Amino acid sequence: MSMFARAHPGRTRLIAALARYAENRVAAVALTLFLLLALAAFAAPWIAPQNPYDLAQLDILDARLPPGSAAAAGELTYRLGTDAQGRDMLSAMLYGLRISLTVGFAATAGALALGLVVGLASALAGGSIDAFIMRVADLQLAFPAILIALILLAALGPGPGKIVLALIAAQWAYYARAVRGVALVEREKDYIAAVRLLGLAPPRILFVHLLPNCLPALIVVATLQVGAAIALEATLSFLGVGLPVTQPSLGLLIANGFQYLLSGKYWISVFPGLLLLTLILAINLVAERLRVLINPRLDGI
Amino acid sequence: MAWYALRRLLQALAVLAVMSVLVFAGVYALGNPVELLVDPNAGPADYARRVAALGLDQPLWVQYARFVAAALRGDLGNSFVHGTPALQLIFERMPATLEVSFAALAIALLTGVPLGLVAGFRPQSWSGRAIRALSVLGFSLPTFWVGLMFIMLFAVELGWLPAGGRGPTSRVLGMDLSITTLAGWRHLLLPALNLALFKISLLIRLTAASTQEILRQDYIRFARAKGLRPARIVGLHVLKNALVPLVTVLGLEFGSLVAFAVVTESVFAWPGMGKLLIDSITLLDRPVVVAYLLVVVLLFVSINFVVDLLYGLLDPRVRLGGARA
Numbered sequence: 001m002s003m004f005a006r007a008h009p010g011r012t013r014l015i016a017a018l019a020r021y022a023e024n025r026v027a028a029v030a031l032t033l034f035l036l037l038a039l040a041a042f043a044a045p046w047i048a049p050q051n052p053y054d055l056a057q058l059d060i061l062d063a064r065l066p067p068g069s070a071a072a073a074g075e076l077t078y079r080l081g082t083d084a085q086g087r088d089m090l091s092a093m094l095y096g097l098r099i100s101l102t103v104g105f106a107a108t109a110g111a112l113a114l115g116l117v118v119g120l121a122s123a124l125a126g127g128s129i130d131a132f133i134m135r136v137a138d139l140q141l142a143f144p145a146i147l148i149a150l151i152l153l154a155a156l157g158p159g160p161g162k163i164v165l166a167l168i169a170a171q172w173a174y175y176a177r178a179v180r181g182v183a184l185v186e187r188e189k190d191y192i193a194a195v196r197l198l199g200l201a202p203p204r205i206l207f208v209h210l211l212p213n214c215l216p217a218l219i220v221v222a223t224l225q226v227g228a229a230i231a232l233e234a235t236l237s238f239l240g241v242g243l244p245v246t247q248p249s250l251g252l253l254i255a256n257g258f259q260y261l262l263s264g265k266y267w268i269s270v271f272p273g274l275l276l277l278t279l280i281l282a283i284n285l286v287a288e289r290l291r292v293l294i295n296p297r298l299d300g301i
Numbered sequence: 302m303a304w305y306a307l308r309r310l311l312q313a314l315a316v317l318a319v320m321s322v323l324v325f326a327g328v329y330a331l332g333n334p335v336e337l338l339v340d341p342n343a344g345p346a347d348y349a350r351r352v353a354a355l356g357l358d359q360p361l362w363v364q365y366a367r368f369v370a371a372a373l374r375g376d377l378g379n380s381f382v383h384g385t386p387a388l389q390l391i392f393e394r395m396p397a398t399l400e401v402s403f404a405a406l407a408i409a410l411l412t413g414v415p416l417g418l419v420a421g422f423r424p425q426s427w428s429g430r431a432i433r434a435l436s437v438l439g440f441s442l443p444t445f446w447v448g449l450m451f452i453m454l455f456a457v458e459l460g461w462l463p464a465g466g467r468g469p470t471s472r473v474l475g476m477d478l479s480i481t482t483l484a485g486w487r488h489l490l491l492p493a494l495n496l497a498l499f500k501i502s503l504l505i506r507l508t509a510a511s512t513q514e515i516l517r518q519d520y521i522r523f524a525r526a527k528g529l530r531p532a533r534i535v536g537l538h539v540l541k542n543a544l545v546p547l548v549t550v551l552g553l554e555f556g557s558l559v560a561f562a563v564v565t566e567s568v569f570a571w572p573g574m575g576k577l578l579i580d581s582i583t584l585l586d587r588p589v590v591v592a593y594l595l596v597v598v599l600l601f602v603s604i605n606f607v608v609d610l611l612y613g614l615l616d617p618r619v620r621l622g623g624a625r626a
Contacts, residue, residue: 139316142553142605144560147597151324154582154590231443235564238445239579254446258568261453262464270453273446281441288437 020293027289034282037275041098048091049076053246067267081267083256092253093272097279099249103160104230107167111229112222114168115175120206120214122176123183134180137173145170145232153241163242167229178221182214216294223287227280234276250276305613313606320598321372324591325365368591377595378588382581387592391574395596397467398573400478401565402558404493406551409500416501417508418543422535424513432505439502444561448495448568455491463488465570492569496562500554507550511543518542552608556601 022028040047067081067089081089122133140148152166186192187210195209234251236242243249248256250272257268359367371378377387420432456464467479467488479485515521516539524534563575570576574593581589 143598143601144557146563147560150563150578150582151594227441231441234443235445239564239567241579241582251443251445254449258449261449262457264457266453269446269449273443273449276443276446277441280443281438284437284441 021289024289024292027285030282030285030289033278034286037097037279037282038101040094041101044091044094044098048088048094050088050091052087052092052095052248066265081265081271083253083268089253089267089271092248093250093275096248096250096253096272097275099160099243099247100230100233100251100276100279103164103167103233103243103249104226107164107171107229107233108222108226110164110168111171111225112175112218114172115177116179116211116218118172119176119179120183120211123180123187124206130180133176137176140173141177145228146235149232149236150241153236158240158242158244160243160247163233163236166236167232170232171225171229174221174225175218178217179214182217183210186210186213220287220291220294223283223290227283227287230276230283231280250279306610309606309609309613313602316602317598320602321369321595322365324594324598325368326361372595377592380581380586380589382584382586382589387588388596390577390589391592391596394572394574394577396478397571398559398562398566398575401489401492401496401571401573402555402562404489405496405500405558406555408493408497409504409554410551412497413501413504414508414540414543414547417505418512418535418540420505421509421512421543422516422531422539424509433509436502436505436509439498439505442498444495444499445564445568447498448492448565451491451495452568462491465568467572492565492571495568496558496565499561500558503554504547507547508543511546512539515539515542549608549611552604552611556604559597559600 021031045051067079076088079090083089083092118133118137122130125133148170149163149166152169153162156162156165192205192209195205200209233242233249234254237249237251238255240255243252245252253272254269254276257265257270257272261269368378375388379385380387380390383390416432416435420429420436423429424433452464455462467485479489512535521534521538524538559575562571562573563578565571566573566576567579574596577589578593580586581593
């Protein structure tokens with residue numbers, strides 16, 4: 001066992017961490033579910049029964065068919081029904097999931113990178129620069145994310161790049177605050193004093209020693225914020241200020257079904273909504289478990 | 302205290318000035334409203350006349366200077382679409398938004414705080430676990446989709462409540478309110494509940510966390526040692542101390558309810574200023590968008606200012622720390 005551990009120290013540590021994570025059954029199920037959804041989104045072009053963006057594959061005669069209906073022409077069965085354009089809902093949802101996940105992760109990566117740089121710079125600079133940056137971050141956090149995103153999208157117009165930008169602008173401050181807080185604590189610890197005394201160059205101290213120790217806290221914030229970013233994108237797209245109609249994310253699919261809900265054609269809105277809920281719930285449960293693992297004192301809150 | 306208040310006031314005004322520049326500069330890029338408002342068959346002379354009438358031919362900074370001068374007089378321009386003053390449009394729709402936001406806040410407080418107390422007091426019990434699961438679910442449910450499900454269940458399937466709109470209103474203190482009639486309440490219930498959902502989860506979390514923190518304190522141990530009944534410990538000692546942080550959170554949460562009302566109002570066709578904002582963004586009605594944003598920013602800055610003052614009153618450390626810095 002010890003030989004194995006020496007040969008693959010990284011691997012056993014990963015397995016141990018996963019085992020510790022999976023002690024909570026709900027969290028284990030949530031992680032599996034999330035990975036399955038991510039896989040399905042990635043594989044959408046290969047596993048979807050239909051390419052929902054290819055107008056040649058759509059038949060308007062098949063519009064608004066209830067779940068389980070057969071196509072008028074061809075042998076396709078619409079397991080989850082069709083929308084107003086005769087699009088297979090299951091295919092549209094798989095492609096929508098792909099867009100929602102891409103936008104959510106792109107926005108999180110962007111906000112994380114920006115927040116990391118700003119937060120570390122703020123903590124290291126200290127003094128009036130630190131005070132100014134944190135004042136700006138506080139000011140922004142005083143406004144709800146949806147309001148900031150709405151202002152920006154009202155100015156920029158809809159589009160995938162623009163919504164990612166709006167989400168980054170709405171979320172960077174959370175990361176900057178978290179990074180700064182952790183960095184200030186870590187900076188005072190003995191190991192940083194030790195590497196300083198060793199005479200290591202400041203960039204090396206920053207990236208090799210300080211940054212890795214700030215990461216656990218950041219991962220929790222980032223996981224929570226991915227869920228928030230996906231929910232926010234769906235909301236903005238639902239309101240018609242997010243993604244363009246040509247690339248329907250889950251939020252836009254739900255919006256498209258809104259008008260048919262009142263006449264009892266529930267499937268156009270309900271199924272994408274359930275998928276969106278499952279996705280966000282899975283991400284939030286994973287985040288919750290990570291939060292407890294990194295800060296065990298919080299267990300039971 | 303007066304010095305502290307003055308400093309906060311100056312900061313608030315600075316924020317307002319910065320936001321007005323950002324909002325104006327941002328919204329200026331919002332497409333070209335002339336194309337929308339002028340008949341495409343109009344001749345070039347006619348087109349130029351319309352552009353000049355709307356002041357859109359001036360350089361950006363002149364437009365901003367005019368805008369600020371007019372804004373200080375309470376004039377944020379006329380709506381391109383309605384032709385009436387933008388600010389008047391906002392104020393007409395504001396009572397509807399405030400009404401649904403206050404109703405949501407009340408619902409969130411009346412359900413979130415008691416549930417949070419239970420979850421904090423008995424974290425390992427069946428009910429404590431159920432409440433915590435509920436709050437995770439509440440955080441994950443997208444508000445707009447829950448709204449749709451409410452409509453589907455309570456309006457379409459069961460037919461208990463109306464699917465949208467505001468129903469009859471009556472004038473109270475110069476505002477149109479719907480809480481005076483039963484029909485008004487029937488229209489208000491679903492939007493308010495929908496808007497409250499996220500805040501219920503938040504309040505459960507906050508109350509549960511501070512309850513657990515308080516239960517570890519010495520005065521609770523003392524109260525227990527004295528032999529007080531658990532109900533009295535929770536009702537008196539825990540609740541009172543758990544409410545202190547909530548009071549300060551409440552102001553900010555109300556502001557966020559007003560912002561999130563944009564979503565709920567769009568789902569339930571509730572004629573508030575949030576729905577007006579979305580309609581105005583789609584119609585490129587720039588003055589109304591600017592007016593909405595400035596009114597909401599003013600609202601937020603005022604709330605923050607009041608919360609800061611309350612902090613200063615409740616906790617002397619805040620204002621002493623501020624004076625030393």
